[in-house]
Amino acid sequence: MSALVANKSADVGIAALDLNTGETVSIKGNTPFPMASTVKVAIAALYLADVDHGRRSLDDTINGQSVRTLMRKMLIYSDNHAADILFKDVGGPNAVQEWLDDNGIKGLHVDRTIAQLLASKRDLWDRRDSATPIAMVDLLRKIYKGELIKPDSRNYLLDIMAECHTGRNRIKALLPGVPVEHKTGTLNGLADDVGFITLPDGRRVAVAIFTRGGADRPRTIAETARTIYDGFKSIFTWPFGAPALQK
Secondary structure (H helix, E strand, C coil): CHHHHHCCCCEEEEEEEECCCCCEEEECCCCCEECHHHHHHHHHHHHHHHHHCCCCCCCCEECCEEHHHHHHHHHHCCCHHHHHHHHHHHCHHHHHHHHHHHCCCCCECCCCCHHHHHHCCCCCCCCCCEECHHHHHHHHHHHHCCCCCCHHHHHHHHHHHCCCCCCCCCCCCCCCCCCEEEEEEEECCEEEEEEEEECCCCCEEEEEEEEECCCCHHHHHHHHHHHHHHHHHCCCCCCCCCCCCCC
16 A cells, blocks of 8 residues: 555555454545545534434424435535534534544544535645544444444444445545445535445445545545555454464
8 A cells, every 4th residue: 555655656655454353554644635625424424313312303494404314415416505403403513623633532533514614725734624634434343333422323324325426536435345334525726535445344444545636636545445444354353263283
């Protein structure tokens, strides 16, 4: 993977974690990258956490639209207006940041609404609204392990992410037939993709791939995802693989 990234013109940050074995890999894992629309995973997770605690419901209506519809628009089609409606309902950037901090997720910064982010002068090295690849994978891990939301809410979230229509030339591009639940992020000069890849034996890998500058960023993400898939597929750690024979 290092050789792959070394041959790319983009600045690439990667983190991947086998959620069963704990095997990890990262390149520039602690370097902040703009999240762009991948922040929508955090917005959805906070809303679902409030659902779990009885403070909100997926059957609520906001601005004339059901929450279920807004969630699908936000995560499947990356609808920015739907995202900001849910963003406002959960309390805005400060509320999301406080929730992340309270849950021990470090290296992920939520500072502006989607509309504010898009209206600002573009700076792909701005620390605002950024995440390190490791921080994003930690968010995904805690979602998957039920540490942030209950299993039913997690399954609901992953089911929607599995339908993501954006970024078909990114994580999914070189993984035909492989189950992927993901969320993309895009700005001028930036392409991100984060989510879960399922291996043939059922293990899931949480992945965050951020690319800025350079050329052919989606292809870089696709090739990186394929490398991660092939690499983790070949790793077998006890008790998931056969133990070494005793001599």
